[in-house]
Amino acid sequence: MPEGWDPPEHLNAPPQHAPEHLRPPPAPPSGAAMRVKLKNVFIVYFVVSLVGLLCALLQLGQPCDCSQQLQAERHRGRDRLLAEQRNGGARGETRARGGGQALPTIYVVTPTYARPVQKAELVRLSQTLLHVRALHWVVVEDAAAPTALVAGLLASSGVPFTHLHVETPPESRRRPGDPPWLHPRGAEQRNRALRWLRDTRAPGDGGVVYFADDDNTYSLRLFEEMRSTRGVSVWPVGLVGGLRFERPLVAGGRVVGFHTGWKPERPFPLDMAGFAVALPLLLARPEARFDPRAERGYLESSLLGALVSPAQLEPKAGNCTQVLVWHTRTEKPKLRQEEQLQREGRGSDPHIEV
């Protein structure tokens, strides 16, 4: 046995001559001893459990440690944002964050037609719209059938959308050599969107309708300005009508005139990008629409005249003192080299979408 090694305790215990259950029971304690023992146990137990109860009570109503769940939630945040943007706002109204208040959906109506820059324009506009909450994009192609280019672009844009189409009738179509202003472009397509709204929205639905061409530039603030439209709201438009900007003139919170350099006699000398209409007003006036045969510059007036009087216009953008939308035009690209290479049989691969 190594030095310093003590045998385990049971080896030191005195031998037991009989198993415990065969030994005689110990004498029962006297009444007083039993009383004291029970009392002590009860008091100790009472004190210990009372302390425990107090601790439990202190925990009541305290926030629990949610840091792990919050961490997971943060990681999911971006994905949820994207999902919201994809799915939200398709019908009627969307819940605003925080307050549980309804945010009126903005219906952005964009007429579009096939041309070399079409995809680029729609990609750029989709990136703007993707930033805006509670927005539904109604894209109307000037085409006999929806095209794969526009359908694919919309599906991958992340913006809630409706894809419509209507072909401009031959008598209204622009012929080669016609000046660009002879036939107002997009009237039939915008009317198709109005029909879709009237066919699918219910009388009680809130919302705002904005006619946004695919080549203009829109600040994000513009959409929050127009969201509170109750009838027809208006604001300045930059780089339009040969001016730095056109704008309604406001006094005492009301529109009292228009700064414009072109046909100031028009009832509503406004560009298409310079106004929005409340959906309930459009639903209440089912006959209001764009007149495809309106004189040049009178297309906007043909719709607005059926909805409000100029004095009823609601000024936005700091009483029409801020330019939040620009009437940018994209150059038609020259494709001379393409034609040359195609004649040589070396044109750009037609299977690659541009």
Next chain:
Amino acid sequence: MPEGWDPPEHLNAPPQHAPEHLRPPPAPPSGAAMRVKLKNVFIVYFVVSLVGLLCALLQLGQPCDCSQQLQAERHRGRDRLLAEQRNGGARGETRARGGGQALPTIYVVTPTYARPVQKAELVRLSQTLLHVRALHWVVVEDAAAPTALVAGLLASSGVPFTHLHVETPPESRRRPGDPPWLHPRGAEQRNRALRWLRDTRAPGDGGVVYFADDDNTYSLRLFEEMRSTRGVSVWPVGLVGGLRFERPLVAGGRVVGFHTGWKPERPFPLDMAGFAVALPLLLARPEARFDPRAERGYLESSLLGALVSPAQLEPKAGNCTQVLVWHTRTEKPKLRQEEQLQREGRGSDPHIEV
């Protein structure tokens, strides 16, 4: 007293002739009665508290109810996303969500100059860049001093940015009547950005540098394609050089030629929008820069020739089969009415920024 009305209990109690504390104490219970009573109380208390203890044990390790905190977190999600976009990516690398892996910062270098569409162009581009994680926008004005217009726009854009400026020297400046291609625009400004990168980034910093003019159109996918650039990466550009698109031709994963209709003899027949450079490569070759006196079409080659050989180019965008960027040009707006009204003293309010 109304019928059926019983007096309250204390009115029925027998009169007490003395307050309780003056009454003689009751006789103490016998030992046996006390024992039984204590025992019963103890047993009941024990059983009740044991049940409570079991319930408490069952709660241990269970997730607590974090629904309220999660709800609040969801509401804060969008604000946090914006804040991240504002603050993230300013230096070096940014942590990717979830994985803890570093995401190389994309430095987008944009030369810009004062013109009527400048604000619109920068607003539109800022909305594109605001969607991209880990991005830093280096905007270089062609101006003797930073302008309030660009400074204000950058500050409100939500995109992390650096605002630089350098004026094009008089001998390189375009004079009225000069064809647009006589002097390559933006060379001095891009070189200023290269100097900023070399002055402020450390040799070990990761990142990718992309030269993005303010009028092109960029898909969001383009930025994720370029993020993995190790040397110089390349891809097709739409609507450039008179073609539907120009693109590098790829075989076996390597660039073996270029589809272009203009000066195919150039060492790198690529548009400025068609390549990105890894930051470490730019830092390792401090002499590489754009040559402001390069012949027309050779500006890109003047930088790239100092960095790689054509065979080293890394093809992106599905081996250069997808158009993810478009060389769109914005029309110069005609401001005839503005000039007319200004002659009449009725020009657009010069205090309103456009």
